[in-house]
Amino acid sequence: MTPEIAREVQFTFDSADPGALALFWAEALGYQVQPPPAGFESWEQALEAYGVPPEKRNSASAVVDPRGVGPRLFFQQVPEGKTGKNRVHLDIRVAVGLVGEERMAALEAEAARLVAHGATRLERHEAVPPNAGHVIMADPEGNEFCLD
Template sequence: MKTNWTLTIDCADPAVVARFWCTALGYTEADPPSGWDTWEDWLTALNVPEDEWNDGASISDPDGILPSISFLKVPEPRTVKNRLHLDLQAAGGRAEPQHLREERIRAKAETLLTAGATLIREVPMENSTTLDHLWLQDPEGNDFCVV
């Protein structure tokens, strides 16, 4: 039997990280629970103190196809390289001409750098100087690649 799932990213500021990933993935803020016009209305009805409203965030694929992603506030900072990361597939695949692949990778990365990402390293193809992908981090240092 299939198990439904979402991806959860631990972070210090869920709202900031969620906004970044909306830009990166073309996602939108998740809708509030059914019957509520806004998240604020829902949180108020549940008597959640306002200083806890940024303890979590959720984003979703506007087409409803891809998994949702949640962001959970945690007290500890990230201390080691992620063992799991997202690859944003911007290039169109290895069948595309290399100059076009690189142009697409760099264009996507530029958008993300403007949104708060940090470039860690340009990664060449094995035994080559030709760009394979870019290794970046989101505003809180979570690793991802643009390929």
């Protein structure tokens, strides 16, 4: 049976520091930290009103596409660290339609920008057919993603 409506998708990241990781991904994707609920000027104000103790206020964060098109990314605090390779990862498509050296230059420029925001560059895969070329990166907590 096919659903009558499409479902919204959210990607959830386990994290040691949800607030910091949310800021990284907002920068990487051109997203924004999700605004606080209606009636509150800040998340701090909302969490205070909800009775969330100060030590729990960085237990979750989210970023959203300001255009309302892309999926929400949710970051939840967990006690354990990352232990293995991601089975699913995000591709940030920064070189769509570019080929060869022009493509690789665009990927390198974006890699340098994200390294300045806390990412780690892991591998470069050259633009050799059938591979269009991409760069494998990791966010500040070690979650792999690709620049494509």
